[in-house]
Amino acid sequence: MAHGNNAKSLPADLSAPAFVDIWRTRALIAGVAFLVVAVILGFLSGDHWNHFLRGWLHGFVTCFGFCFGGMLLLMTQYLSGGKWGYIIQRPLEAMTRTWPLVFLMFLPVGIFGASMGRLYIWAKYADWSTALKNHLITNEQAHAIRWKALMLNTKAFWIATIVCFTIFALYIHLLNKWSLQRDADAGREGNVTYWRVKFENLSGFGVLLYSGLLFLLVIYWVMSLDPTWYSTVYGFQFLVGQAYQVLPLAILTLMALSKAEPIKSTFRLIEQHDMGKLCFAFVMLNMYLAFGAFLIIWSGNSPEEIPWYLDRIRGGWGVVATLDVIFHWLLPFTLLLSSDLKRIQSRLAVVCYIMIFARIWDVFWLIEPNFRDAARNLHLSVGILEYIAVPGALIAFWMAAYFAELRKRPVIATNDPHLAEILEQEYVHA
Amino acid sequence: MPLPEGTYGLLAEFDTPTHLVQAASAAYSSGYRRLDCYSPYPLEAAAAAIGFHRDEVSLVTLIGGLLGLAAMFGLETWISLWAYPLNIAGRPYFSWPAFVIPAYEWTILYAGLSAAFCMLALNGLPKLYHPVFNAPNFRNGATTDKFFLCLEATDPKFDVVETRSFLEAHAPVSIVEVEY
Structure with a gap:
């Protein structure tokens, strides 16, 4: 309730400010620059564009995380409710609408990586017995490729990806369409409950379905790079990792938009603090899963599982792994402990950048040691620089698409009971 | 008085x-x-x-948490290295990955108790008469x-x-x- 007449009113124009177009132009320029560098590195590295493809897979997985992680968080906030979710609804919707670009990014992974067998050894050596005779693969790899052929084959890879993208696209279409319809429906008796229940019913099953399908997709896209290894918590780690990268992006978006109306009136310190706390929760959950998986495999010390970690710790990779823990957990955890920091925009922004960077770093650590030339052997080559150039280009192009989508709709939904609370004065705590 | x-x-x-x-x-x-x-x-x-x-609750909570972390990690290290070393499938005595979870739990326990009791103390509670x-x-x-x-x-x-x-x-x- 308001103790006095200091509630703000919503400005008439709710669309994103014009400077978002400048961001989009800058993102496009950065994308082109990164792509040029990536192509030059591709010629220079002389590794038949292998690292270019690996970098492309990295960039694709990261952009997939932004786009569909946005869908995941959007559905989660419809289920949980709360003002933090209400104010990031429209930025999250803008993220989801970039899905056609993300699908285009998948095509090189599917065509070159799987169909031509340039990334996945189960695709390259589908004829495992000949490959084993020629000593191209180990006994363990041959056994795994044979045993998992029912799932790990090129046809299944394409079918699974296309089916999942189709289902996700349907969800994105509904979430975006209904959101506008709800705003147009304001004033009708009982419409708030009607839309709340409608969104809850869509999202409740949607979150479950998305989690299940994501498990399948990351097994195909990332985990199957090493077909001998398996982990049941792998999908969970990606699920949490997506929230881990999307929430900071949503916070940064709001901070940047809050320099002008309408977000200036709607982005309060209270919600910023709440989202900072939620970041802290994701930092903990992410570390819990990552460390839990490591501890179980470390304790088991079984030759079927432990090589995956040894590939990622020995031969210089220990430095990357240690930095991964520092970026992913130690830095954001210790910084977010402070409640003051979560209320100071510039400092919380630094934590958000660290979190997004940590996620990108982590995906690099997950992908590169799968390949024989890199496992237990971290070495600087021209090729490894593709992990900066190609993901840089893909993320920049994705950002450009995101900013373009952000401009297309009002950046705040209006038909929500939370709106009145958002516009109230807030009380500053020590 | x-x-x-x-x-x-x-x-x-x-x-x-x-x-x-x-x-x-x-x-x-x-x-x-x-x-x-x-x-x-x-x-x-x-x-x-x-x-x-x-108020000082957050500082006391931090100190409490660090004390809990140091206490449990120290206890585990002392037991495994000096007091009762056990050879478990050839793993090193100082197996820090296995120490992390109890140490983390004591951090939470000490931090939580410190926060609760510090809050009560700074509020002047328990108070039998007002x-x-x-x-x-x-x-x-x-x-x-x-x-x-x-x-x-x-x-x-x-x-x-x-x-x-x-x-x-x-x-x-x-x-x-x-x-x-």
Whole structure:
């Protein structure tokens, strides 16, 4: 309730400010620059564009995380409710609408990586017995490729990806369409409950379905790079990792938009603090899963599982792994402990950048040691620089698409009971 | 220590939180500092009106957490290396990955207990006697539907007559002079 007449009113124009177009132009320029560098590195590295493809897979997985992680968080906030979710609804919707670009990014992974067998050894050596005779693969790899052929084959890879993208696209279409319809429906008796229940019913099953399908997709896209290894918590780690990268992006978006109306009136310190706390929760959950998986495999010390970690710790990779823990957990955890920091925009922004960077770093650590030339052997080559150039280009192009989508709709939904609370004065705590 | 005697303060009763907050912020801005609001549920606006200040709970929590971390990690290291070393499938005695989870749990335990007890201590709890309960309307209403503002006599600006007229200007339901 308001103790006095200091509630703000919503400005008439709710669309994103014009400077978002400048961001989009800058993102496009950065994308082109990164792509040029990536192509030059591709010629220079002389590794038949292998690292270019690996970098492309990295960039694709990261952009997939932004786009569909946005869908995941959007559905989660419809289920949980709360003002933090209400104010990031429209930025999250803008993220989801970039899905056609993300699908285009998948095509090189599917065509070159799987169909031509340039990334996945189960695709390259589908004829495992000949490959084993020629000593191209180990006994363990041959056994795994044979045993998992029912799932790990090129046809299944394409079918699974296309089916999942189709289902996700349907969800994105509904979430975006209904959101506008709800705003147009304001004033009708009982419409708030009607839309709340409608969104809850869509999202409740949607979150479950998305989690299940994501498990399948990351097994195909990332985990199957090493077909001998398996982990049941792998999908969970990606699920949490997506929230881990999307929430900071949503916070940064709001901070940047809050320099002008309408977000200036709607982005309060209270919600910023709440989202900072939620970041802290994701930092903990992410570390819990990552460390839990490591501890179980470390304790088991079984030759079927432990090589995956040894590939990622020995031969210089220990430095990357240690930095991964520092970026992913130690830095954001210790910084977010402070409640003051979560209320100071510039400092919380630094934590958000660290979190997004940590996620990108982590995906690099997950992908590169799968390949024989890199496992237990971290070495600087021209090729490894593709992990900066190609993901840089893909993320920049994705950002450009995101900013373009952000401009297309009002950046705040209006038909929500939370709106009145958002516009109230807030009380500053020590 | 001799028991304090005389007037503890003037207790004004309000029907709505809005009236309480208006009176409280007026009292704060006219110079009263020893004052308190009492409401049946948390009222952020009232806390802000009487000058919410920082406290040391977060620092004590951090120290408690670090102590818990050091205590458990030290205990595990001492047991595994010196007190009772066991060879478990050839793993090193100092197997730090296995130490992390108990150490983490003691961090949470110590931090949580430190926060709770520090909060109680800084609030002056447990307190078996508080003068405002001498007012019958406080006993009946403070935890159900009434909102109270108490201007305390230890405030240098406090004067029974002046303070009463100050409070009356804010149209309270009643004003009670509370004795120690």
